[in-house]
Amino acid sequence: MVEVAGPIFINRSHWGRIRVAGADRLRFLHNQTTNAFQQLAPGQGCETVFVTSTARTVDLGSAYIDHESVLLMVSPGMAAELIAWMDRYIFFADKVTLSDETDTTFAITLLGTEADRPLTQLQLPLPDGAVCSHLQGTAATPLGDIPIQVIRGTGLATPGFTLIGPKAQEKVLQQWLTQQGIAALTPQQWESMRVRQGRPMPGAELTKDDNPLEAGLWHTISFEKGCYIGQETIARLNTYQGVKKQLWGFKLGQPVPPDTQLKLEGAVVGKITSVISDDTGVWALGYLRTKAGGEGTVLTVENTTAQAVSLPLATRGYLS
Template sequence: MSTSATNSQDTAAIQAAQEGVAICDRSHWGRIKVADDDRLRFLHNQSTNDFQTLKPNQGCDTVFVTSTARTIDLVTAYVMEDAVLLLVSPNRREFLMQWLDRYIFFADKVQLTDVTDETATFSLLGPKSDAIVEKLGAGTIIGQVYGNHLSFDGIRVAVGSGLASFGYTLILPVALKETVWNKIVELGAVPMSDRAWEELRITQGRPAPEHELTDDYNPLEAGLWQTISFNKGCYIGQETIARLNTYKGVKQHLWGINLNAGVEPGTTITAGDEKVGKLTSITETAEGYRGLGYIRSKAGGAGLQVQVGEVAGEIVEIPFVSHEYPE
């Protein structure tokens, strides 16, 4: 397929995510099932959000961090009657399986299963997603809070698209993948490529492992305040995160950047003569180049004029993240 044809399809899918409904195949993302009696306590102790208050058919985003609160992955967790299903980034699946296994001790009743190959995941994105969900027979999920989910005919439908766009996430047996995909496309959803998803990820500001989620950054710098419980007990990395919050110690924040031209990720960002940050991701959109980068808090925020290497840029808001604790 020609580049221009690919670009026009991507443009159509992104427009559908803004005005209609798009569908993206996220089956290459990892799915880890955490089962047995201690599953909620275990996940509560291993990540940033509060699992002890979650009931079956509820869910949340959470961050797995190192002991010094450096980010490993941003994960969506769905609590079921007998297990918790974790939707993890594609390049973190094996690492997280090993990481979690390392913290299961002899007395812990926790079972980990990688169910990626036997399941599939789709995201519905866009304001008309409700109509599709209704026609699939899952209309009772409409209007529920983020992370809530229900299961029908072996398909789990959850509120939230995985990006800042309104939508839903579907997790289903791999045997149903082709049938369900075709039905959703027949109902009017526009197929979205991985490249178009990545463009939306960057323009909306969802941080990704090996780009914005690395050993260099903590979840508060990444703007993932909504994934962090400051009221729960001890968990890995908790002391560092609590200290950063208490003493307003977040020295840099993740922002969007409008750029005049393409430039390599990792390029230094300057304002005047001062080094203020680093570019972490970049994409080309119909409106020009957009990037993500960490900017020192003291340098400023939205509206700040910067240089990314030799390229002029401007700092802009991104909807996926927040820069302070949500009241």
């Protein structure tokens, strides 16, 4: 866990939100993504990965189970693509419906070990238990009550809560948070936290060239639940210890573009996927061949160095 006192907040309304309803919703998601859904109860949730039939990554999402539906929070710009992708697997007898709620709801994330303080002021319930657990509440603001789903988790290793509610009340909640002296993260600051903590994103660390084991997403995979899209490939990689590359953080000597090759003694052993600069230096995410090393390994990248560092969000299964 990454300690930040806070609280601070960021508006994540541009992240996708998909409502999955119908009597077969849990079975459907159980069969279409990497995590196990059928044993989850209302108020619980999980992180899960959408993968292709060959286990290539599409997106990392968070699922929140309600009595009559499941709300999926997915990466920015991915809702329409994932709805179209899932729709291909809904057959005539399946009782499953998909709806895009991105434009009708807001999502605001409060980060920090003191993130519960503004929620208590708003008279909102605090979900206990694991990340993705959630409760429905009503925020009491001077400008009126706001129905809000309170979710434990921030999408990062930093603790906190994500609040989802009706789009029409988005500005009211943001204004209230600002009036309480709670600072807003900029997109650049969020990106810095994402890279340094190791949250993979589509188009960068989640592509047709990567699988969730390589991306450090072992915690999102059920190895016991049986058949699902991509299951055979993932099971084979796990059984035969076939993960040939891994996602690592890197401390760079100077900025380089994404897709720049990582080299060890002149041999190409990986590539950079994301790069940020902040007041602590230059940081990157990238894939490194498993046999080339891990934390502490120093590589060359263009005319500078890259030292591999651990990632708070990465889980590595038998590679740990």
